[in-house]
Amino acid sequence: MNEDMNQFIGIFLQEAAEQMELLEQDILKLEHEASKELLQEIFRAAHTLKGSSRAMGLTAMGELTHAMEDIFDALRNDQICVNVSLVDALFNGLDALKVMLQQIAASGTTSLDTTDQTAKLRAALNGATTSTAQPQPNTSVPTTIASPPETKNDGPTLSIQLVPGPAGLKAIQDAVGSALHLYAAHMEVAADCVMKSVRATMLLQSLASAGTVVALNPDEDALDKEEFELSFDLAILTEYELEKVEAVLNGISEVSCRLIEEWPLEAYAKEAAERFHVYITETEKMTCQEAIAVGYRILGLRLTVSPDSVMKSVRALMTLQTLETKGSVIAIYPGEEALENEDFDRQFEVVFATQLEDEALRAVIENINEVQLLALEPWNDVNYGRSGASGGSVGTAESRNRIPDAAHATPVVQDVAPAAEHATSSVAGGQDKKPAIQPQTVRVDVARLDMLLNLIGELVIDRTRIAQLCNRVAVELNGSGVSEQLNETAAHVGRITDQLQDEVMKARMLPIDNVFNRFPRMIRDLAQKLGKEINFVIEGRETELDRSVIEVVGDPLIHMLRNSVDHGLELPDDREKAGKNRIGTVWLRARHQENHIVIEVQDDGKGLDPEVLRANAVKKGLLTKDAAARLTDKEAINLIFGSGFSTAKEVSDVSGRGVGMDIVRSNLQKLGATIDIESKVGVGSTFIIKLPLTLAIIRGLLVMVGDLVYALPLSSVVETLRVDRREIKYVQRRPTIMLRDRTLSLARMKDLFPVNHFSNNTMMNEAVVSTSITQDEPLYVVVVASSNRQVGIVVDSLVGEQEVVIKTLGKLIGDIRGLSGATIMGDGHMALIADVDGILQLASEERGAAYAA
Amino acid sequence: MTTAMVESIEREEQLVAFHLSDEVYGIDIAAIHEIIRLQEVTQVPRTSDDIEGIINLRGKIVPILNLRRRLGLPSNERTQKSRVIVVDVDQVTVGLEVDSVIGVLRLSENCIEQPNEMMGAIDADCVRGVGKTEDNLVILLNLQYVLRLAQE
Structure with a gap:
């Protein structure tokens, strides 16, 4: 890869990752519903990926995507059907692509050998093809997918002016030599029709069963938006005879076929390929006329980027820039955006106003590296708004150089179709085609x-x-x-x-789907591996949360889902025996709740059995028999968060070795999240995660301890108490109080967070710090809780509630247990932000130490 | 070899020199962000002894390292002359508490010697060299090492 490329690699990687993500989701969907829209989307994603990887000179990647693209192409043309081995091969290929992408991200190049994957894809394609033998593989009939939205409406052929878009053109070219017919029809909607677009859409739908609409003018978008007068033109590729097509065309009330003619497929395919696709709108037409008035000539240029060029978009845009210095670019095909996005097949066309002579212009273009001029013609039909007359690029000879006189001069029209209508339809199409849709979003670093x-x-x-x-x-x-x-x-x-x-x-904020979308694939793979049947339901994928949270929430969720699939759900046979549906269900839900995001992972599996968990804990020596028996069911269930605890009888390669839930909880706690379990034996389990909306700003309860202010995350604060010292009892030497009939052990913040004795600041306070809890004044206690554990923290005083911005303590200090950072308060002083989980841990360790002492 | 001629061609190092105990230390001027008076330090619990705490440097939280303690020198009372030298090393901003700041010092490279056993008092790895001026020896600190120690 050369220097030039490196600056694009970032963009490429990002876009490729996006396309792959899309592919993965869509391939998954493919197993359930192989709709035309879906196939179209998949095909486009694969096509884009192929194009961009080739542009980056990543041949192997291009080859692999090409093989995938072929499958999608065959699928959308109904030549083959979706089957499991096909999907497996696709996933196989996609995985290889991901590996390659990672390698490229790391080293700028990839050395992965993908011949195996490519071969598998080819084999899957061939296998599927032969099994559903179709007589005309390239032009199967009952599809409507010839991409009407892409259809470009151009120059007149015969009496009806239509030029197919790239997809339509390909369909036509593929159909050459087959028994299919190509018909062009001029349609008219009744003048008093109330909903023109509905009629048009109904017609297109009914045509879908008859054949493939390869060209449409104005395009489908414009039809949908009613951006047309009363008529529109279409071309259809079908096996039907003329009469039959005409019958279909006239089959919708208030729409009638005014003119229909059969086009010679081969000639048309050839001609359409040669014709200028670029066209000008009404406004541009006026620009042209003004330009002509001041001595400019209007030219149509067809250019191509040489096949070995690595960044065709750059070349194309350079060409446009160069042209702008020599005149004025009036219209571009495909649009500038398409050029920028490499969304074109090497060729592009320009309507150009210039004072240069042809030869001078040719010389200018020749000087542009890697760009060749294929055609340069005077743009003869300024009035008409599109190129050429009946004969395409050649046939327009006699009409060239015609000076535009009347605004609505009629072009060469041979038949009954009223010229005015041609003009209108072309204008409508033209206006629509002009990229009126400005990008609604901006990418921000x-x-x-x-x-x-x-x-x-x-x-x-x-x-x-x-x-x-x-x-x-x-x-x-x-x-x-x-x-x-x-x-x-x-x-x-x-x-x-x-x-x-x-x-x-x-x-x-990003929708949580950014995390969720990788799970269906994972569940599918897991289910296959474990021999389970799973219905995976995602709800609330549009729920938005902060990027910082999105980034970190994925891994814990993977563990939890795996856990549900592996440990939670039973095997199909066992489920049947238990009177359940063979297919187990795993739900993944996200929703907003006040200032939190709640994510639930639920399964309808066997549930967590507190008895089994207790027995396990005893067996593993984590608890004594007595201690285990004393646990409430809830506490027993929470045992699964302990380290070294696995309830699965066999350690599988899916859920690992019982470190999973331990890590899950600690990772979640770092985010300020809480996790809760609801489980019922035989019915299933639900893991409920409560996440803060953002990790950067929290609401904190400020408390004073010595001369330090601490902020306790309000989300973890249960309540604040004033405790009379006489209420304090000592249990195993730990101060404890009774709070609503439950014991609450206390810990002094000062003991949990000892400060250095060296510092000059606090020398004086040492004496105060060491005073024990025996005096008369009441104590301030903040009850904090996390995952069903709670402790009362003894502080000197309560300061108040405030929104605090979490700042790190910096690398020099690093991670400190029980602290998650610091913040600057309104008065410029700093407060330390406490991490409640750390505090709970420290408190329980201290308890252990006190017990040992 | 230290004729005036040669010296003028030699590369020079610019240092900020400061006092710790009775010794003069130097830090490469490029690493220095600013020098401030000692302000109120908020202590951070559960840190090592040589972390003095954190300060609010115009909205940024900056940790303060007590350089004496870090280098194993006897501690000293803070005085009016005490300063904090804020340095940026490997994108880590740290304030170094020192007894007093002397000023900028130019040292020609050939006046700098490798550290030797003379440096018994402090960890030799913390020292990158010893510079000789007319009337003094300047101990040049290897900040990367000094700060890395703190993180462990």
Whole structure:
């Protein structure tokens, strides 16, 4: 790969990954519903991938995608049917592609040998082809997929003007030599018809059963949007005779076929390939006329990028740029966007206004590397809005150089079709074709969004600070008008900051489908491997959450789903014996709940049996028999989160060795998430994960300990208490209180978070720190909980509730148990953000230490 | 070999020199972000002894390393002259607490010697060389090493 390419590789990798993701999802769907739309989408994804990998010079990747594309092509043409081995081969190929992509990302190139995968794909294709022997493999009839939206409407042939788009053209070329007929029809909708688009759509639907619509003018989009007058033209490839087609065409009320003619397939295929596809709209036509008036000539250019060019889009755009210096580019085919996206097949066309002589222009184009000029012709039909007359590029000779006089001069029309209607339909098509749809989205670098969020974080801090300053000003100025105005302004700034924060947070939101979409494939593979039958249901895939959360939530979910499939669901036979449906169901749900995202993984398997779990824990020596017996069912179920705990009798290569749930929980806790299990023996289990919407800003309860302020994530705070010291009992030397008939052990924040004794700051406080809990004043206790464990944290005082922006303590300090970072408060002081899970761990360790002492 | 002629052609190093105890230390000027007065430090529990805590440097949280303790030198009372040198090393921003800052020092490369056993007091790996000035020896710190120690 040369230097030029490296700058594009990032874009390529990203786009390729997207296409692969799409492919994977669609191939999965393919097993259930092989609809035309789906096949079309798949085909397009594969085609794009093939194109871009070839453009990047990744031949092996191109070959492999090509093989896949062939299968999709055959599928959409109904030459073959979907079967398991076909899907397996496709997945096999897709996996290889993923490996290649990873290699490319890592080293810029790939050395993976894909001949095996390619061969498998070819074999699958051949196997499927022969099994459903079709007489005319390339032109099977009952499809409607010849991509009407892509259809470009161009130059007149015979009496009806239609030029097929690339897909339609291919269909026509493929049909050459077959028994299919090509008919062109001029259709008219009744003038008093109320819903023209509905009629048109109905017609297209009814035609789907008759053959393949290869060209449509105006295109399907325009028809859908009613962007046409009363008539439209279409070309259809079918095995029917003329009368029969005409009958179908007239089969919808309020639509009638005004003209139908059979086109010679071969000649038309040849001609259509040669014709200019570019056309100009009404507005552009006027531009042309103005240009002519000031001495410009309007030319049609057909250019091609040489086949060995690696970045054809770059070449094409360079050409346009060069042309712009020599005149004015009026219209491009395919659109500029398509050129940019490499969405063209080497050739592109331009309508160009210039004062240069042909030879000079040729010289200019010759100077552009890797671009050749295929055709240069005067654009003769400024009035008509499209190229050429009946004979295509050659046949237009006599009409060339005609000076445009009247705005609606009629082109060469040979038959009954009224010229005005041609003009209208072509204009309608033209207007639609012009890329009116501006991109609605902008790609933004993730780093920039992160930066934005950081800045907002600063703003949030300052907002709090300003509010505090306002209070001080109010006191000092004692209710003067200035103070009031300041307050108002501050409040406004505060509101705007809130909104800004909201908006930026939203900009960082992604639908959770970004994570979910990889699971169906995984479940399918697992089910095959384990011999289970699974119905996998995803709900709420559109639920949005912050990018930071999306990135980290995937792995825990993989573990949980695997767990459900492997341990939760029974084998089909066992299910049947238990009176259940052979097919087990796994649900994956996401939804918003207040400031959280709730994700549930549910299965209707055998459920977790507390008795088995207790026995297991004893057997593994994790608990004594007594201790196990004392556990509530809920606590017993939570045992599965302990390390080294696996309930599966055999260790499978799917769920691993019982480290899964342990890791799951610790990873989730790092995110500030909680996990809960509901399970019923024989009925199934549900794992409920509650995630914060974002990881960057949390609401915290500020507490004072010594001269440090800590922020406890409000999501983990259960309640705050004032405890009379006399209520404290000692259980195993640990202070404990009774809270609503349950014991709550206490831990002093000071003991959990000892500060260095060296520091000059706190030398004085040492004496205070070591005072024990025996004096008379009440204690402030914050009850924090996580995954069914709770502890009361003794603090010096409660400061208040505040939104805090989590900042890292930096690499020098690194991870500290029980702390997740620090934040800057409104007064410029810093607070340490406590991590409740860490605190619970520290507290239980301390308990152990106290017990041992 | 240290004629004036040769010296002027030799590459020079620019350092910021500071005091720790009675010794003079130097840090490459390129690593230095800024030098600030000692401000209120928020302690961070459960850290090693030589982490003084964190400060709020205009909205950014910067950890403060007590360089004396890190280098194993006897501790000293803070004075009016105490400063924090904020350095950026490998994209890690750290404040180094020092006794006082002397200023910028130019040292020609051939005035710098490899560290030797003379440096018994502190970990030899922390030292990248010893520079000789007219009236003093400057211990050049290897910041990467000094800071990496802290992370372990």
